[in-house]
Amino acid sequence: MLFKQLSEYSQPKMGVLSENQKNALHSASLEILQRTGVSVRLDDTRNRLAKAGCQVDNDRVFIPERLIEWALNQHPKHVVLCDRNATPAMALEGRNCYFGTGSDTPFVIDINSGLHRSAVIADIENVSRLADALHNLDFLMCMGIASDVRPEISDLYHFQAMVSNTIKPIVFTAWNASNLEAILRMAETVAGSLENLLRYPFVALYAEPTAPLIHSQIGCEKLEVICRLGLPLVYTPGLITGASSPVSHAGAIVVANAEILSGLLITQLINPGTPVIAGGGGMMTMDMHSMIASYGAPEFMFDWCSLREMGAFYGLPVFGFAGVSDALIFDQQAGIEGALWTLISALSGGNLIHDVGYLESGLTTSYEMIVAMDETIGLVKRFMQGMLVNNDTLAINTIASVGPGGHFLDVPHTLDHFRENWRPDIFCHSNRPDWNEAGASPLGDRALRKVKTILSQHKPEPLPQHVTENIKSIINNATSRLGRMD
Amino acid sequence: MKDEYEMIFKAVVEGNVEGAEKLVSDSLMGGIMAGELLNQGLIRAMDEVGTRFERGDMYIPEMLVSAKAMKAGLSILRPYLVKEGIPAIGRVIIGTVKGDMHDIGKNLVTMMLEGAGFEVIDLGTDVAPEKFAEAVRKYSPDIVGLSALLTTTMQQMKNTIEAIDDLGTRDQVKIIIGGAPVTQEYSEKIGADGYAADASKAVNWAKAIPHSNSKVF
CATH class of the missing domain: 3.40.50.280 (Cobalamin-binding domain)
Structure with a gap:
């Protein structure tokens, strides 16, 4: 055994910031927190900050460095989301990457007509079943905003649609604190009890500050509800560089980072130890002609990588982006931008990586994009496995036995290892005659076929009858509180 | 179907070269006709391998090892096939x-x-x-x-x-x-x-x- 002592995997990774730059960005963020401050629009939350030692002037809160250090120390280093059956599914730490869909697009592209239309609750059920079936998606967000239910409580319907159609962990949005409480009651009935939900959390709230530098009243109310329970949440910035932040990379990161650190402090003051996916976040680039918040811009990709590194600098779980594009239909641009994001997210080392399937900078959901990006994620996951170097993989004896001019097609070493290679499902590895014979279809057609096959065949594990009934009655109660629809 | 055919079939599909060889020899000793062993065992096995390949359940390296097993069995059968007047495949x-x-x-x-x-x-x-x-x-x-x-x-x-x-x-x-x-x-x-x-x-x-x-x- 020539190299027996060797047995290590290489790990592909990329970095964009130097240590000096990270320190400078950190100092600049502290400077903003101390002397510019952030706006906190809820009395209760502002009072917590004042009591902890922040200076408060009207809604403006000035945060000293020591409180940020305190909050970073309170935050857990080991953050896990379970699936609906209480099996730990994602450890959001280190460079572990998990991928999932996005949330709240007003539109979808219809899989039968191909037309752009408003999303309905059936879309959210379908996307949930799709995500449940796709092997490379680790968690679910709702994708659409349903237009065919009462808008004041559409978030409740979204959660019902998701939890009824997948066992994968769910990251959900809530319109306000009382809807959040209703959704948490649904999660509790699924988990069996609040204790079970806390021990095996299978849901996380997604909430965000309002750029630049505002923790809104509704946002703080939601933080108060979720943090008091100590359930996991995502609280990351969603800013548009050049519009709600400086246009420069560094200036945008300072604003985002100040929002991250002040948000983290709020969560830890409400309930120390609450797990928050606080690193990363949206840094969409304002297109100064069309005014869209561009997801496909290289500046956004770079800003996100920077913010990811700041997250790692603080030891915080990082929220990321993959499989997302500005393209208006599932076309070549969608594939290119979606794949670039997927590889960059993985190489950079994001933890909870969402928005798989977004088109039109987050306004439209594409079913084809979801399955094509699931395939892309599979490819990227294989790439990210890196290389194992040991006596077996060096294959010196095999090379010696085949010798110059021989072939490795049927040697035992090949038989032992060739199945480790990634195999495509809808990507084309065919020769031309086979492809012609199979109908000479472009990727979009094959993606659509896979969507339809899954939707017609996949049966997710159902919820018990009484749980389904409980969820329905929670929605009915919320509906009756709203009164009659006009 | 004789057990021997099934065992040869299995050995070839699994790419068990020594197994296929031994099973073919033993079956000949047991008095089974070479032509039957060829058709019911070896060729039927390779047809199955071909089907699995088309389905994506088997890949080239596995197919080649099955082919090796088939070839090993066939080389033992060949003199008996001549005796039985079985036409060559080509x-x-x-x-x-x-x-x-x-x-x-x-x-x-x-x-x-x-x-x-x-x-x-x-x-x-x-x-x-x-x-x-x-x-x-x-x-x-x-x-x-x-x-x-x-x-x-x-x-x-x-x-x-x-x-x-x-x-x-x-x-x-x-x-x-x-x-x-x-x-x-x-x-x-x-x-x-x-x-x-x-x-x-x-x-x-x-x-x-x-x-x-x-x-x-």
Whole structure:
């Protein structure tokens, strides 16, 4: 055994910031927190900050460095989301990457007509079943905003649609604190009890500050509800560089980072130890002609990588982006931008990586994009496995036995290892005659076929009858509180 | 179905070379006819392997090991098949054309043809047209397979077919060509009888053509 002592995997990774730059960005963020401050629009939350030692002037809160250090120390280093059956599914730490869909697009592209239309609750059920079936998606967000239910409580319907159609962990949005409480009651009935939900959390709230530098009243109310329970949440910035932040990379990161650190402090003051996916976040680039918040811009990709590194600098779980594009239909641009994001997210080392399937900078959901990006994620996951170097993989004896001019097609070493290679499902590895014979279809057609096959065949594990009934009655109660629809 | 057939079938599908060899020997000792062992055991197994390959349940390396097992069993059967007067499945001459040193594709086709029960005479790489012609005269094959990887060397396929034409026995042999740059159109243009885009298609093509001059094993 020539190299027996060797047995290590290489790990592909990329970095964009130097240590000096990270320190400078950190100092600049502290400077903003101390002397510019952030706006906190809820009395209760502002009072917590004042009591902890922040200076408060009207809604403006000035945060000293020591409180940020305190909050970073309170935050857990080991953050896990379970699936609906209480099996730990994602450890959001280190460079572990998990991928999932996005949330709240007003539109979808219809899989039968191909037309752009408003999303309905059936879309959210379908996307949930799709995500449940796709092997490379680790968690679910709702994708659409349903237009065919009462808008004041559409978030409740979204959660019902998701939890009824997948066992994968769910990251959900809530319109306000009382809807959040209703959704948490649904999660509790699924988990069996609040204790079970806390021990095996299978849901996380997604909430965000309002750029630049505002923790809104509704946002703080939601933080108060979720943090008091100590359930996991995502609280990351969603800013548009050049519009709600400086246009420069560094200036945008300072604003985002100040929002991250002040948000983290709020969560830890409400309930120390609450797990928050606080690193990363949206840094969409304002297109100064069309005014869209561009997801496909290289500046956004770079800003996100920077913010990811700041997250790692603080030891915080990082929220990321993959499989997302500005393209208006599932076309070549969608594939290119979606794949670039997927590889960059993985190489950079994001933890909870969402928005798989977004088109039109987050306004439209594409079913084809979801399955094509699931395939892309599979490819990227294989790439990210890196290389194992040991006596077996060096294959010196095999090379010696085949010798110059021989072939490795049927040697035992090949038989032992060739199945480790990634195999495509809808990507084309065919020769031309086979492809012609199979109908000479472009990727979009094959993606659509896979969507339809899954939707017609996949049966997710159902919820018990009484749980389904409980969820329905929670929605009915919320509906009756709203009164009659006009 | 006899247990022996099932066991041979299983050994070949699993690529158990020694097992296939031993089972064939033992079955012959037990008095089972060689022709039956060939059809019910070996060939049926390779048909199953082909089906699994098409379905994506088996891949090239596994298929090749099954082919090895088939070939090992067949080499034991061959003298008995001759005695029983069972016609051979077919004889193939194969090679990479002049100027071309690439042989992975050609080797793949060779191994898979052997797995299907064909007798394959491999002339190697960089085989000149006259060498192909000489081999056709000497071995009277049913099929000649020409391989080329390069657009520059695929021109030699035409020269090779012309050299075989010159023998005057062109109607007794079928010529198939293959290789990355080769197409169906090109095969028609140069007067070949067939084209296959990959090794498994080459085997299907070879199995489908009638073997007018098939010899006894």
